[in-house]
Structures are given as structure tokens and as C-alpha cells.
Amino acid sequence: MYIKKILWAVALIGLVIFGVIAYYIYGAMFQPNTKFETETEYVYVPTNANYTQVRQQLEPLLKDMGSFDALAKQKKYTSNIKAGRFPISKGMNNNEIINSIRSKNLPIKIAFNNQHSLEDLAGRISTQIEADSLSLLKAMTDKDFLDTNGFTKATALGMYLPDTYEFFWNTSAEEFRDKMLKEYHRFWNNARLEKAKQLNLSPDEVMTLASIVHEESKQADEQPRVAGVYLNRLRIGMRLDADPTLKFAAYQLPEYKDTVIRRVLNIHKEIDSPYNTYKNAGLPPGLIAMPDLSAIKAVLNPEKHNYLYFAADAKRLGYHKFAKTLAQHNNNAREYHRYLSSQGINR
Template sequence: MTSRKKRAARVGLFIFLLLSCLGGLLAFVVLVDIPNRVAERFGPPAEELSLPERLYYAWALFLNESKLHAPSNVEDDKVIFTIGNDEPTSVIIQRLKQSRLIQDEEAFRILLVYSGLDRGIKAGQYELSPTMDGIQVAHALQKGGRVEITVTILPGWRAEEIAQALRLSGLLESESQFLKIVRQPPAWEVLKTLDYPLSLEGFLMPGTYIFRRGMTVEQIIAQMVERFAQTLTPEIREGFARQGLSLYQGVILASIVEREGIVKEEYPLIASVFLNRLRAGMKLDSDPTVQYALGYDAHLNTWWKNPLKSEDFKINSPYNTYINAGLPPTPICNPGLEALQAVANPAQTSYYYFRAQCDQSGRHVFSETYEQHLSEACP
């Protein structure tokens, strides 16, 4: 009897140890192995999930993985999928299924919750394709939701400022791509009508644009130059000629007027001052040309240093109109329509000087003589 009891005890111990091992193995699989596998394939779970939720959604994702990797359709017809403001995630998932953009609603919902992507879906338009799998669709819905991107380019911006605005809007990967083309323009047909400028600085028309996501840098720049060419009407061209200016010279002067002026109704007066100076053989003495020559000021975080110091006016640059007579070699910014029209149709004045009024209004006081100009200085 004793030996039987011993054998039974050994069997019981073996079964206990076996069950303990199986339990440990099962616990390892449940608590460690499967969650780790899912994390490797789908990334870590959302931090907001509790431990039981992480385990549940990791297992659910593991069991539904095949439904997420396969595209819902092999056709390559792209679909514009629109998500409304405050639209519930459940409704979005249902519509994705109805549009044949996902294969399984529940599997897609599990992926969104596990990854925390359900909180990153934004209203807007998305360009999706049935050939995308569920994982690709889920991440595509996090990218801002805009097929078309609206960008406003302000008059008076130089090319670097435009490049920055385009990059921040998500249209450019790097500003250097944009600037390289601006400084070395391709042989576009439109440039024939603009007398083949050596640089596109000055010919990037300010205004509001709607660019389609995925456009190349060349297409973006070409659209801006095309609009400039359309803005440069025969009347403006003829106006430049009446002032004794070539097309390029007219754009250069317009760029200076754009940076000098604040109140647009003063643009024709400012243009008249510079034209009078050019005809008299005087230097233009324009602060913005010095600012352009100085370039980016890292301390002030601007391309247009203000105020300028006395040593700034001594910078050795062809753009410094305090030491060089005539126009600078290229435009110093991209002028708007009002500045172009002001140069083409300037006010008829005998002014040679102007300075800012003392009331901070942005307006200027115009003078015929240097003595009068000095007398208008602020106290």
C-alpha cells in the first residue's frame, strides 16, 4: 500500500508540475508573447489603455491580423473620402466599409483603438484607394485630411519666406528644392513672355493658391509664375515702357516699392520718388535693399532686419542702393498687383525724398528737397 501511495503522490506531483508549466506557458503566451508580437507588427498600444484593455486588444488584433493585411479590392480607382466635423468613428468605419475601402469593420475598429488612431482622425478630404490594406488606410486618416491645400503668399515676401510657408503647409519636404528652381529656372514657355529672368525672385505672384497634395515643386512654382504672367497685363508692360523701364527693371522697382510701402494708396507716390531719383542719376537709398543684402537675421528671426544699424548701410553688396547707383541686379521680393501698377502708373510729383510719419500710422511724409526732408524728422 505504501508503494502505491508513493506512486500516486509522484503522479499527482507530476500532474501538478505539468499543469503549472502549462499554466506558466499559457500565461507567458497570453501576457507576454502575443502582446510582444502584436507590438512588433503594429507598434505599441495606446498609452491610455489599461493593462486588461491592452491585453484584450492585442489578442483581438492578433486574431484579426489577416483581415487587415489584405486590400478590400484589387482595383486601383482612387476615392475621395470626406469626413465631416465631429463625425463618430463608428460611422466613419461603416462608410469606409460601404465604400469598399476596408475589408472588415470590427478588425479595423480594433486596430484604431489598440493604436490610439481613433483619436487622430480629422475632418477633411482623403484620397484613398481600394488597393490599400486596412493598416495603410488607418494611417492615411492621420495625415490632415486635405487633398487640396490652401496657401496664402503675402506681397513683399522673398523666395525663402514663400518656401517656408509651402513647407509648413506640407507641400514641400525641404525648402532647398524650391529655392534651387527659383535660382535656376527651367526653360518654361511662360518665361518667354517674361524675357527669361535669370531668377524667379520677383515673379512668384502673391495671392491665395489651392495646391493639390502630391504636386511637384516644379508644378507649384509654375502655377505661381503663370499667375504672374497673367497679372502682368499689356497695360502694365506699356506703363513700364513709358517710364523708360524694361519689364525686368519694372519688376525690380515694384519689389522695392512693395517693401517700402505700407499704405497701398501711397504706392504711386513712392514709385514717383524712385523714378525721379533714377532720372536724376541719384542713388535710391532704399532700406529694404540693404535688408535684402543682409539676408536672414538669426537674432531677430527675420529676413528683414529692422531697425538697421549704421554699419549695415556699409555692406558691400550690389543690392546696397546706398553705395550703388541705379537698380539692384534682381527684385528683392515678390511684389503684388498694386506695386506693379504703381510703377506702371506713378503719381506725377517733384518729390525726391520720403520718410515715415511720426504717428506710427505707416504713412509717409514726402519732400522735394533734402532740407525739407531733414526738417520732417521726428523729434
Template sequence: MKKRKRFVLFMVIFSVLLTSFSFYFYQLFYGVNILPEEQPRMVLIDRDDTFDSLRNFLYEEQIIEDALSFSFVAKILKYPDLIKPGMYLLEPGMTNLEAVRKLRSGDQIPVDVTFNNVRFKTDLAEKITTGTGVQPQEFEALLNDDDFLSKYDFNSDNVMAMFIPNTYEVYWTISAEALFERMNKEYVNFWNDSRTRQAELLGLTPVQVSTLASIVQDESIIAEEKPVIAGLYINRLNRNMLLQADPTVKYALGDFAIQRILTADTRIDSPYNTYRYRGLPPGPINLPSISSLNAVLNYENHSYIYMCAKEDFSGYHRFAETLVEHNRNARLFQQALNNRKIYR
């Protein structure tokens, strides 16, 4: 009888322990441990992160409540040996099992890459790699590697024409080469049959359209003027006239703070100086926006071949068909510069 009682007692204790351990292990895997009652959080796992550094970060940032249970589940699923870099989104109320499976699978979320208002390659490299694991220096090196660029029919002078300013989604783990490849695909998509035909009707290549658009963009911030300015420069190109675009002189001088271009400035020996060399410069002098590109492709057809900033400094220009008219406009602006004591 005593043996029977001991057996029953043992079975009761065993059942209680089994139930307790079962519940405990169930909680380890299926209990809420991620961001209870908080907002979703993005978690960046860098290329040099270890499981320990990741777990410590998650705990210190209060993304996980119980580091021990998270570690246990991770080790059962062999996650410490399968860490994948990237940007991940962890949702409130996730279990250890859900979180570890998500991280282990490499189920990243894309990051936004945005670039505009860019003039130099250094600026582009800085902006286009923001939010990714690519170092700006890596990307800038590609922009100056003529052997690499030749595979895409670009060179270090005209490669800026390949980049269409916009916002794009990429993964944090993207490489510099893959990021370049992605931008090339966007360039090809932008230059569809319709736009390519428009460029051909102008007698220009897509790169030349981009180069002209960069000049138009620097000439005016007034959207409605851009097609007019584009038409003016197309008139000059068609007549084999020097473009005489002040922004190209500033680019050649490397000084964009200049408010007044002097005659001496126009003598600088640079392929970007359109006062000295006919035709378009070797490449864009900035990264033209889509609106500037469209302004060239849809230029205004007129007879203007001269332009001068208005003397009220409104950003608008006076356009002229004759040199006599242009000289009159130029005197008005020069006098306005003198009145404001702007000599450079």
C-alpha cells in the same frame, strides 16, 4: 419520406446560410463603416504609406469602425496594390465600397498654398510648400538653379519677382517642378496685356516693377502712401538720380532691425546699395504684395524727389521737392531718434 424531410431541412438550412452570408457580404460592401455620425475627415496618404499603415491609421483615428471588413473589400478591389498618395476627403456614412473606390481612383482634394510677407528664398520655400508633399529644400534648390530658371527667363537674383502673393489650390502630390510651373502660369496671368502696357509706359519690365514695388513695400506700411512713394522713385529714375532707398541698404547689410541708417552703411559695396549704384537693384528685396505692385503701376504723379519718416513715428512720411526742405525734415526725424536714444 425521411429522405424528403432531410432534403427539405437541408434546403431550409442552405437558404438560411445563403441569406446570412449574402447579408454579411452585402454589409461588407454596402454597410456604413466610415465616420458614423461624425464630421468629414481629410486623410493624407504619404508616398511611403502601405496599405497596412493606412488601414491602421484609419482604425486608430476611428475613421473606420471595422478594419477587417475594410481590408476585405480593399483586397477584393485590389486596392493594396493601387495605393495613390494624396489628400482625400472621407465623408460620414460612407460604405467600404465607396471609400475604397474613392481612394483607389486617386480622387484627391486640393490643398491651399498661401505665401505673403516673404523676404528671402528660404522663407518662400518654407511657406509655398506647406501643406504639400514637396520638401522646402527641393523648392529652394530650384530658386537657386540658374540653368533651370533660365527656361523661364529668370535668374537667382530676380526669381522672387515671379511669385504673386496669394492663395492657390494645388494637389498634395504636386512636384517641386510642377509647383514652380504653376506659379509661373499665375505670373503670366497676372501680367496680362493691360498691366504689361502700364509697365511699358513707365519704361519698366514686369521684373523691374516688382523690384521697385519691393522697395516701396519696405518703405511704408501705409497703403495710401505707396503710390506717392512709387511716384517719388520713378521721378528719381527718370532724372537718373541715385534712388538712395534705405531698405536696399538694410538688405545689403542683411540686417532689417536697423532703425537708423548711418553714413558708413551707405558705403557698403553691394549691387543692392542704391546709395552707391544707380538704377534698380538686381531683383526684389522682398516679395511685393499685389497692392504694392499696383501702387507702382498706378503711381501718383507729383514732383517729390525726397522723403523722410515723420518724427512722430506714425509710419507716415514727409515729402519734399527740394533738398533744403528735405534737410529740414531730416533734422526733425534725427532729433526724434536722438530723443529716443535710437542710434542704430
């Protein structure tokens, strides 16, 4: 009888212990363990991160780190960290959180436009993915990559078409660059290549001209007319005389660092540079900025006309007056110069 009582007591104690353990396991796995009020927060796990780094990001988001640590160890997450951007939803339990940060790496939308150099582009992209600006710039300017794919440092910016793209946050610099090359080739389909051929331009030359068109006019409805002017000039062997190329050439010089040229002067026309289209015939060696898609399409689909000149329109700022003769153009230019002087813009 005494032995039976002992056995019953042992069994009862065992049940209590089992119940406590079961309750703890249930709490660790299935009780909500978030303490933020927003619907979703994101954890950004760097490449080659360890559990301590992940824990530092989770700590402000979770109520009980001890129970999370125990389950993470039991599920072997602590030794199997995955890089990426992972969502944690309000009310998730530890088990759901671990499953999410283990397998639900969500892509993000990356957007860029109007970058004036590869350095600017690298800086812009580095704010959106894990890769830093130095590694991005190194990948973008890698000589072997450029040589293999027919680019130079002067034309490389044209490989990056401004738009919105989907990437994983933990994309490396090389992965970003390589995907953008695929997007570039996808853009340059047979139809666009044929249009460029009809204009006697290569894709690089289209991008270079589009960069000038875009710097001349940000108005999508006017860009085909501007493109038509430059193509007319190229067709007859006339110099482009494009003011944006003078600004670009000037900005490469130390004396113009941290300055803004608001008015192109004769002194700028004397700058010794292959980008000075007042001195050099044809297109410059590369892009002067990143053109919008509208400017690229404008070059490929230019307005057909007989204009050879244009000057900014003082009465319709942002647009231009077009002329077929130099005399007409000089009148338009004088009108705009008078406007600049009236505004106190002398340089």
C-alpha cells in the same frame, strides 16, 4: 423520404450560410464605419504610398478595420493607391470611404505673401502641399529653368506673385513652380506690359522697384506716391538712396546675422554691395523681398508729382512726409531722428 429531409436540411444550412455571408457583406459595405464626431476628416495619401501607410491614417477614423480591409482587398484598392487629399464624412460606410479615397482628390487653397527669399517661400509652401522645402527650393533655383524663362537667382522671387491659389495637395515641386510661371505670365498681360514700357522698365525691374516700395511703406494708399518718388529719381539719374536696400545688403553679411536693423546709420551706407543704392545708381540687381500686389500696381500706376524725397512721419507712424527740396527733406528727417532717439532706438 429520408433523402428529402437531408436535402431540405442541406438547403436550410445553405440558406443560413448564405444569409451570414450576405449579412457580413452588407455590414462590410453598407454599415456606417466612422468613429469621429466632426463632419469631415481628411486623409492625406503621399505619392507612391502603399496600403499600410493609408491604413495607418484610417485606423484612428474607423470603427472596424477588419471589414474595411476585406472590402478594400475585394475592390482591389490595396494594389491601386491614389495620392492626394481625400475627404471622409461622418457616417460613411466602407464602400463610400473606398470610393472617396480612390477618386475624390480635393484641391486646397494655398496662400503666401511677404516672403523675403526663395528659401522662405519654399518653407511656407512646404507646410501646405506634399513637396518638401528642399525639393521646392531646388525647383525654384534650377538653372535651366531660370535661363529658359529669363530669370536669374536675383529676380526669380518676382515670379511668385503673392495671392491665393488652388492646388492639389500632392502637387510636386516642379508642378508648383510651373503653375506659378503660368500665373506670372497671366498677370503680365499686354496692358501691364505696356505700362511698364511707358516707365522704361522691364517686368523684372517693376518687381524689383515694387519690392523697395513695399519695404518702404506697407500703406497701400501711400505706395503710389512712394513709387512716384523713386521713378522721379530714376528719370533724372539720381541715386535711389533707399534705406531698405541697405538693410538687405547688411543682412547678407555674417556680422548682421540674426539682427534687426531699426535705424539706418552712416556705417550701413558704406557697405560694398550692388544692393547699396546709396553707392550705386539705378535699380539693384533683383528683389529685396516679395512685394504685395498693391506695391506692384503702385509702380505701374504711380502718383505723378514733383517730390524727390520722403522721410518717415513721427506723428503718423507707418506713413511718410514728402518733400520737393533737400532742405525740406532734411527738416523732416531730423524730426524723425529726434523721435527715434527719444524712443531709445540707436541702431
